[in-house]
Amino acid sequence: MVRLLCVIACLGFLLAAAFWAVSSETAEDPYREYKEYFDPITEKYVDNPDNPVTPEKVELGWMLYHEPRLSKSGLFSCNTCHNPANWGMSKLPVDIGHKWRKTPVNSGTVFNAAYYKAQNWDGRAADLEEQAKGPILDENEMAMPSEELAVERIASIPEYVRRFQVSFPDESEPLPFENIANAIGAFERTLLTPGRWDRFLLGDNEALSDEEKAGMKTFVDIGCASCHDGVVLGGDFEKLGRVQPYESESPSRGRYDVTGKEEDKDVFKMHTLRNIEHTYPYFPDGAVWELDEAVRIMGETQHGLELGDSETEEIVTFLKALTGEIPEHALKLPVLPASTKDTPRPDPN
Amino acid sequence: MVRLLCVIACLGFLLAAAFWAVSSETAEDPYREYKEYFDPITEKYVDNPDNPVTPEKVELGWMLYHEPRLSKSGLFSCNTCHNPANWGMSKLPVDIGHKWRKTPVNSGTVFNAAYYKAQNWDGRAADLEEQAKGPILDENEMAMPSEELAVERIASIPEYVRRFQVSFPDESEPLPFENIANAIGAFERTLLTPGRWDRFLLGDNEALSDEEKAGMKTFVDIGCASCHDGVVLGGDFEKLGRVQPYESESPSRGRYDVTGKEEDKDVFKMHTLRNIEHTYPYFPDGAVWELDEAVRIMGETQHGLELGDSETEEIVTFLKALTGEIPEHALKLPVLPASTKDTPRPDPN
Numbered sequence: 001m002v003r004l005l006c007v008i009a010c011l012g013f014l015l016a017a018a019f020w021a022v023s024s025e026t027a028e029d030p031y032r033e034y035k036e037y038f039d040p041i042t043e044k045y046v047d048n049p050d051n052p053v054t055p056e057k058v059e060l061g062w063m064l065y066h067e068p069r070l071s072k073s074g075l076f077s078c079n080t081c082h083n084p085a086n087w088g089m090s091k092l093p094v095d096i097g098h099k100w101r102k103t104p105v106n107s108g109t110v111f112n113a114a115y116y117k118a119q120n121w122d123g124r125a126a127d128l129e130e131q132a133k134g135p136i137l138d139e140n141e142m143a144m145p146s147e148e149l150a151v152e153r154i155a156s157i158p159e160y161v162r163r164f165q166v167s168f169p170d171e172s173e174p175l176p177f178e179n180i181a182n183a184i185g186a187f188e189r190t191l192l193t194p195g196r197w198d199r200f201l202l203g204d205n206e207a208l209s210d211e212e213k214a215g216m217k218t219f220v221d222i223g224c225a226s227c228h229d230g231v232v233l234g235g236d237f238e239k240l241g242r243v244q245p246y247e248s249e250s251p252s253r254g255r256y257d258v259t260g261k262e263e264d265k266d267v268f269k270m271h272t273l274r275n276i277e278h279t280y281p282y283f284p285d286g287a288v289w290e291l292d293e294a295v296r297i298m299g300e301t302q303h304g305l306e307l308g309d310s311e312t313e314e315i316v317t318f319l320k321a322l323t324g325e326i327p328e329h330a331l332k333l334p335v336l337p338a339s340t341k342d343t344p345r346p347d348p349n
Numbered sequence: 350m351v352r353l354l355c356v357i358a359c360l361g362f363l364l365a366a367a368f369w370a371v372s373s374e375t376a377e378d379p380y381r382e383y384k385e386y387f388d389p390i391t392e393k394y395v396d397n398p399d400n401p402v403t404p405e406k407v408e409l410g411w412m413l414y415h416e417p418r419l420s421k422s423g424l425f426s427c428n429t430c431h432n433p434a435n436w437g438m439s440k441l442p443v444d445i446g447h448k449w450r451k452t453p454v455n456s457g458t459v460f461n462a463a464y465y466k467a468q469n470w471d472g473r474a475a476d477l478e479e480q481a482k483g484p485i486l487d488e489n490e491m492a493m494p495s496e497e498l499a500v501e502r503i504a505s506i507p508e509y510v511r512r513f514q515v516s517f518p519d520e521s522e523p524l525p526f527e528n529i530a531n532a533i534g535a536f537e538r539t540l541l542t543p544g545r546w547d548r549f550l551l552g553d554n555e556a557l558s559d560e561e562k563a564g565m566k567t568f569v570d571i572g573c574a575s576c577h578d579g580v581v582l583g584g585d586f587e588k589l590g591r592v593q594p595y596e597s598e599s600p601s602r603g604r605y606d607v608t609g610k611e612e613d614k615d616v617f618k619m620h621t622l623r624n625i626e627h628t629y630p631y632f633p634d635g636a637v638w639e640l641d642e643a644v645r646i647m648g649e650t651q652h653g654l655e656l657g658d659s660e661t662e663e664i665v666t667f668l669k670a671l672t673g674e675i676p677e678h679a680l681k682l683p684v685l686p687a688s689t690k691d692t693p694r695p696d697p698n
Contacts, residue, residue: 066434075445080424085415085682092695096424100449102697278687290690331682333434335675338627341639348445 061187074346093286195324215318410536423695544673564667
């Protein structure tokens, strides 16, 4: 009799559990229609079929990312303007480069940039690999006078030669300038910062507070998500000043500078809204330091809306929930190998 | 009978072991008289009674060491010129600072600098805490116009305020400029790089190869260890060009620039020989890139000796054995806290 009762109790428990599982699967997620605008980060890196991410290449790229010998003066590395300690950027309005020259626009964060449709504010680089070449050769940035000198510096160091052979094993010439950029690009493809926001999108509705979820609704209802959607809530091209012009002294006209087409005037590649509370100052000219001001400006320029204080605050609360976690490997410094007698010396002039 | 034999065998073994232990303790170490010039690193950090090293202070100092908001432009941190990825320095002949101005002398490595008798080539700072203030305020380096602005930047960030309170709990005003330097100094006091050389000094004669030990003998026999002795094989004051002048275009006359005394002309604080293969270019003017050339110059200027190729090579072999291991915590980047509305903005001018 006791045994029978036990069996019945067990069966009852299993039935209840099964019912609960089914019902919670089919129950409507109250945030479903909002979540549909966005995608979570679910991978460790964003691969590139033309430059597959491998552990060897990532480690080499990590070293080169911190390598000041890739700048003419020996002062700058990728890390100078895209420092993981500073959420993947320098947090300066525009950047300072060789001989104290300035870049025309603000440097964006490298974190999650692998998801962008194109790189740079004007989208002039198709992907991270192409982008990586730009600052090395730009006279306002790292100012290497030629690809050859960059290769000569790196190829004079036996440890790098060995690492290029291991990272690009199928290539007869493993160390063209191209592969310096490919290694750096592979490293940057691992710089993803998933966080609470992704847990929320993946089904854990408790990962965001009620205020943050309310902010998300305001964000979507106002129309922000019509452009700021997908994995990085941005990353595509959009006109800055769709309804009202964005006032700026910046020389950059965005995509127009690349294509020369009238319709591309002030069209910029939107940077990500992930980690946005840490990736100030905002906009291509880096002129805006406060997140609430940036939200208000967006309301005006993109939607012709004058956002009230409470709406602005709600959106800012939501945006702060987009802060993720910096992966541990991004916060490590490599030990750079020594130069040799053959290494061309740094030149500050 | 078998038992008795076993007991005898065991006793015999114990006796032999005891004899071996005693004899190897009393046996003459063939390198004893050489080792007497040097001291191993046996501690985790070099403490300062006036600024005791605590974990909280070290963590705060580590953040501030990487903090570009301590420079006027927001571009430079301590790490720019003393990068652990580059063995605690920039590896530039002289450093590049605010508005592309140059420092008069080469930046030394921060690694093991806690053991120096004084800081800077001219010894103008008594200790690391005092040194840390110099570059922040130097118009050629980080160029902060005042101590007040440095404090204002840091004190505008709540996380820093909290960390200063925890790091300096007994002080009524925990965030004077002094304590920014104290925290950085405490961090730098942990940047020690023990290695094979220390294991050798502590009794493991196999930690160095025969060639390295032969090189050590040459180094001592020639007289190098009369100045390059102690824990860091340097760190005290010495005239550069004791026998023959060191030819240089450097504006620095060393200690003379501080004291104005004739006898201090070209007297410099010797930098450490630890990690010397990685801490080129050499000498106060950073004019010499090759270790063998530096050794030859030292032979001439300090001893009036023209060292032959084999002697030079022996010494270089020994010097390379002085490379230690960079501690793991030195190779980590902090995540820097966000600025606030009250944080004075960077100024590149």
